[in-house]
Amino acid sequence: MDSGDKDAELLVLLSKVKRKYWKQNLTILSLLLIIWAAAGFGAGIFFSDSLNQITLPGTYYPLGFWFAHQGAIIIFLLVVLAYCLVMNRLDAEHSKDLEALGKKSQIQASQEQQSPDKARSGSSGKFSSLHSGSGQS
Numbered sequence: 560m561d562s563g564d565k566d567a568e569l570l571v572l573l574s575k576v577k578r579k580y581w582k583q584n585l586t587i588l589s590l591l592l593i594i595w596a597a598a599g600f601g602a603g604i605f606f607s608d609s610l611n612q613i614t615l616p617g618t619y620y621p622l623g624f625w626f627a628h629q630g631a632i633i634i635f636l637l638v639v640l641a642y643c644l645v646m647n648r649l650d651a652e653h654s655k656d657l658e659a660l661g662k663k664s665q666i667q668a669s670q671e672q673q674s675p676d677k678a679r680s681g682s683s684g685k686f687s688s689l690h691s692g693s694g695q696s
Contacts, residue, residue, distance in 0.1 A: 603627035
């Protein structure tokens with residue numbers, strides 16, 4: 560396999576890692592936006608009549624009113640916090656994948672650098688370049 564094929568293989572792997580990352584990112588984002596919309600619209604608008612039957616202790620405000628004004632904001636802050644925590648974990652996993660690809664790339668590059676030296680010297684030992692310069696076989 561020549562270096563062009565190895566480079567193409569690394570690019571394909573990198574593309575797969577990127578696609579996996581963005582697919583997971585969009586899934587997380589979609590799920591959190593659905594939760595926020597359900598809390599904002601569902602509790603504050605669609606279910607407000609049934610929630611207004613319940614009052615918050617000590618405030619005498621109907622629960623539907625509270626969700627429409629305060630609950631959606633609190634849910635939004637919790638969604639942002641959850642997004643930060645989950646994305647930190649996803650970024651850590653993604654970094655490991657990229658580091659593995661980087662190491663694979665470095666290994667291939669070092670093998671390509673060593674292979675011309677071996678071809679020139681004609682021997683395959685670790686210290687063959689030291690012996691070939693001394694005139695001894």
